[in-house]
Structure formats: C-alpha cells, structure tokens
Amino acid sequence: MVPIARTVMKLNFCSLSSGSSGNCYYVGNEFHGILIDAGISATSIRRFLKHIDISMQTIMGVLITHNHTDHIKGLEVLTRKNSIPAFTTKKVWESVLGQQMRISSDCIREIPLMEKFNLAGFDIEAFPVCHDAPETVGYHICYGDEKITIATDLGHICHTAAPYIRAATLLVIESNYDEEMLITGQYPYYLKARIKSDHGHLGNHQASAFLADNIGDNLKHICLAHLSKNNNTPELVLRTLQRTLSERGINLNGYPQISILNRNSPTGMIRLI
Ligand SMILES: [Zn+2]
Numbered sequence: 643m644v645p646i647a648r649t650v651m652k653l654n655f656c657s658l659s660s661g662s663s664g665n666c667y668y669v670g671n672e673f674h675g676i677l678i679d680a681g682i683s684a685t686s687i688r689r690f691l692k693h694i695d696i697s698m699q700t701i702m703g704v705l706i707t708h709n710h711t712d713h714i715k716g717l718e719v720l721t722r723k724n725s726i727p728a729f730t731t732k733k734v735w736e737s738v739l740g741q742q743m744r745i746s747s748d749c750i751r752e753i754p755l756m757e758k759f760n761l762a763g764f765d766i767e768a769f770p771v772c773h774d775a776p777e778t779v780g781y782h783i784c785y786g787d788e789k790i791t792i793a794t795d796l797g798h799i800c801h802t803a804a805p806y807i808r809a810a811t812l813l814v815i816e817s818n819y820d821e822e823m824l825i826t827g828q829y830p831y832y833l834k835a836r837i838k839s840d841h842g843h844l845g846n847h848q849a850s851a852f853l854a855d856n857i858g859d860n861l862k863h864i865c866l867a868h869l870s871k872n873n874n875t876p877e878l879v880l881r882t883l884q885r886t887l888s889e890r891g892i893n894l895n896g897y898p899q900i901s902i903l904n905r906n907s908p909t910g911m912i913r914l915i
Pocket residue numbers: 661662665710712713794795868
C-alpha cells in the first residue's frame with residue numbers, strides 16, 4: 643500500500659523590531675510572508691529580512707495596526723518602491739492618509755473589523771484594542787492549526803481583544819513599562835498619565851497578571867513586545883512575569899517558551915509546526 647503523503651504546515655514568526663522606536667513583525671509559511679506594521683525604514687526592513695533569509699519578493703502584504711509613527715514610518719516607501727499592498731480598516735486608513743502619507747491607491751486595501759479574510763493562504767482577522775489613536779487593531783493570523791495573535795499597543799485588555807489573545811498558539815503581547823520606573827522617571831505628568839491610562843500602553847504587571855490568569859495548554863510561545871526605551875528593561879519584564887507566576891503557584895517548566903523581543907534588531911525566527 644502506498645503511504646498517503648501528509649503535508650506538514652509550517653508557520654514562522656520573527657520580530658524585526660519592537661518598541662517605541664519602531665515595530666515590524668514577519669509571519670510566513672513555506673511559500674509566502676506577510677508583515678505586521680512598517681514602523682522602521684523600508685531599507686531596514688529589507689536588511690533585517692535578508693538577515694533571516696527572507697526575500698522581499700515573498701512578502702504579499704503588510705497589515706497596519708494604527709497611525710502612530712512607530713508603526714507606519716516605512717509604509718510610504720515600502721508601498722511605493724516595492725508595490726507591497728497594505729491592509730487595514732477604513733478608520734485606520736483615514737487616520738493614516740490624514741497624516742499626508744502618499745500611498746499609491748493600488749496598494750490601499752480596506753479590510754473589515756472582526757471578520758476573516760484570506761491573504762496568501764493565511765486566515766486573518768483584525769480586532770479592536772484600546773489605544774489613543776482614532777482606531778487601533780490587533781491581528782489574529784491562522785494557518786493550519788497555528789494561531790498567531792499580535793497585540794502591541796493597548797491600555798488594557800478589553801473584552802473584544804481577550805478571546806483573540808486567549809486563542810493564540812503564539813502570542814505577541816505588549817509589556818511596555820515598569821510601573822515603578824514610569825512613576826519615578828523623568829517624563830512629564832501628562833505623558834505618564836497618558837501611558838498609564840486605559841488607552842495608553844500595557845505595563846509589566848498588567849501583562850503578567852493577564853498571562854498568569856489565561857495561559858492555556860494551546861499556548862506554545864509568548865513574545866513580550868513593545869518595551870519602552872526609558873521605562874523598562876528586558877530583565878524587569880522577565881522578573882515581573884516570573885514573580886507573578888510564582889505568586890500564583892504556576893510553574894511553566896519551559897512551556898510555553900518566553901521571548902523578550904529586541905527593540906532595534908531581529909529576534910531569531912520562531913518556528914511552529
Ligand atoms: Zn507603538
């Protein structure tokens with residue numbers, strides 16, 4: 643009897659850059675890739691992709707989360723010079739184009755909120771998160787049995803975002819600031835209040851508490867993302883998470899794996915099979 647060949651579906655993730663200076667993430671299968679945000683220059687995106695052996699020609703689109711510069715800085719050149727289509731909701735497009743970004747109309751693709759669409763074999767859903775932009779979305783990207791959720795700018799985890807975050811097999815979640823560093827730091831009062839607000843960013847304790855309450859058996863990898871340059875360190879992120887887990891008697895024993903994403907350089911390829 644001839645054995646039936648089974649296709650192994652591979653899904654890869656790599657953070658090219660993560661933090662308040664610029665965000666760009668790569669998700670790819672054995673054929674194609676997509677980017678989430680273009681908050682670094684198109685030259686850096688090309689260079690970082692080359693670093694992980696990915697050619698720009700395999701990138702089928704870029705998904706945009708919101709209109710802050712650290713998420714769209716390279717978008718104009720990426721779409722103009724490389725003709726890569728960009729996808730986001732109507733409201734996010736209005737806010738991006740309202741900033742005088744010159745995006746060729748051929749590259750503008752509007753997607754619905756909380757409704758699946760397919761791009762290059764990936765099933766993708768944009769979901770709303772609470773942040774201080776006219777609209778901000780996270781993305782839930784499915785391929786085979788794997789589900790990647792990316793939620794990088796959110797003041798708190800609202801009831802619409804939580805199910806997408808819980809469903810992930812690989813989760814990219816913000817851990818932006820250490821509460822103590824922010825409060826005692828040099829930022830003016832209004833900026834501290836903005837960051838801490840329900841529409842600002844997620845702190846280390848907030849992210850850790852949510853993870854401690856919600857880590858399920860399906861979750862294979864947690865990537866802690868969008869660290870502040872001035873109000874956080876990778877050591878504090880990890881220490882806060884470990885302390886929160888141990889206070890609740892949770893011992894991960896290496897599963898799910900945990901990565902702290904680099905602010906200005908790629909964080910090695912994570913392979914899900
Ligand atoms: Zn951001």
